[in-house]
Amino acid sequence: MIWEVFRQEREGQPFQHGGSLEAPNLAFAETYAREFYGRRDESFALWIVPREAVEEVRDPYVADVFDRDYRRVDGYSLKVKLKEARELAAKNAPHFPREESSAISDLESA
Amino acid sequence: MSEDNLTKPAGSRSKGSVPESAQRILELADDELILGWRNSEWTGIAPFLEEDVAFSSIAQTEIGHARAWYELAAKELGTDADALAFDRDSDDYRCAPFVELRLVPDWAQTIARHWLYETADAIRIKALKASDDPDVAGLAGKIDREEAYHRIHADMWADRLREERRFTEALDSLWPYALGLLDKEQRDRLSEATGREQVEAVERRGHTGELRPLWEEMTMVRRSIPGAAW
Numbered sequence: 001m002i003w004e005v006f007r008q009e010r011e012g013q014p015f016q017h018g019g020s021l022e023a024p025n026l027a028f029a030e031t032y033a034r035e036f037y038g039r040r041d042e043s044f045a046l047w048i049v050p051r052e053a054v055e056e057v058r059d060p061y062v063a064d065v066f067d068r069d070y071r072r073v074d075g076y077s078l079k080v081k082l083k084e085a086r087e088l089a090a091k092n093a094p095h096f097p098r099e100e101s102s103a104i105s106d107l108e109s110a
Numbered sequence: 111m112s113e114d115n116l117t118k119p120a121g122s123r124s125k126g127s128v129p130e131s132a133q134r135i136l137e138l139a140d141d142e143l144i145l146g147w148r149n150s151e152w153t154g155i156a157p158f159l160e161e162d163v164a165f166s167s168i169a170q171t172e173i174g175h176a177r178a179w180y181e182l183a184a185k186e187l188g189t190d191a192d193a194l195a196f197d198r199d200s201d202d203y204r205c206a207p208f209v210e211l212r213l214v215p216d217w218a219q220t221i222a223r224h225w226l227y228e229t230a231d232a233i234r235i236k237a238l239k240a241s242d243d244p245d246v247a248g249l250a251g252k253i254d255r256e257e258a259y260h261r262i263h264a265d266m267w268a269d270r271l272r273e274e275r276r277f278t279e280a281l282d283s284l285w286p287y288a289l290g291l292l293d294k295e296q297r298d299r300l301s302e303a304t305g306r307e308q309v310e311a312v313e314r315r316g317h318t319g320e321l322r323p324l325w326e327e328m329t330m331v332r333r334s335i336p337g338a339a340w
């Protein structure tokens with residue numbers, strides 16, 4: 001039976017996968033986990049989980065086909081949009097010098 | 111290299127010249143060294159990888175405990191741990207016959223000895239922690255903290271193999287030896303802890319024929335190059 005061992009280095013920190021081991025039951029798994037992940041005082045706590053209890057999800061992406069990058073935690077970049085807006089403005093109003101397209105300049109300096 | 115070329119151990123001394131208190135510490139040290147050596151014979155060939163790592167580690171800590179006891183005895187005897195561990199003649203070792211037995215490749219017997227030893231050692235260490243000698247009591251306390259892991263390991267195996275005929279037969283055959291590890295007044299406690307009747311013990315005086323070949327191998331480097339350290 002395979003057991004996955006997660007270790008917490010210090011109290012309060014997230015548990016991270018340490019490795020796996022083979023043992024016939026929880027008593028053996030715990031003893032070996034202590035030896036492999038606790039002998040050098042390198043772990044505050046361990047989680048020992050039968051591998052079957054771990055549900056693995058492959059390709060966990062939710063389809064993101066439309067441009068909704070504003071939903072991402074890192075926000076979205078203004079740079080490309082500004083460039084597009086500038087080019088569009090230049091095309092639609094060729095008789096205005098660039099300096100006078102104030103709305104975009106304001107955005108850019110913001 | 112022939113035996114004749116090997117120098118006579120420098121630190122060897124006859125039993126009579128060693129004070130009683132140091133003699134008692136040497137019993138502990140020799141038990142731990144020889145058992146550690148025997149257990150280390152499983153390194154690389156234990157029944158499975160996880161056990162190989164765990165059992166090797168236990169062997170290593172036993173030898174570490176031997177070192178600590180030798181250092182304590184060495185202070186009293188004016189020598190050093192390596193000299194006590196490797197420069198005495200095999201006849202001068204004070205270990206119990208129990209730890210000398212070469213049990214590899216019989217895992218059932220190995221685990222039977224491991225469990226009996228750890229159970230007996232727990233009784234012995236508990237008594238040592240209450241010693242009048244603060245050095246002995248302090249060291250016993252430190253060792254006990256590591257021995258706790260050995261006991262978890264030994265108990266888990268004993269529990270697992272409890273119904274196994276090979277294991278119970280091994281316990282039967284090793285029981286008189288295990289009793290010889292402890293002072294007479296501590297043996298009732300071992301009986302109680304193991305659920306076994308007192309029998310005639312294989313006492314600490316004298317050695318089995320299995321110590322000498324172990325000693326030859328263990329001391330080979332020191333005998334070839336006196337004072338060798340690494």
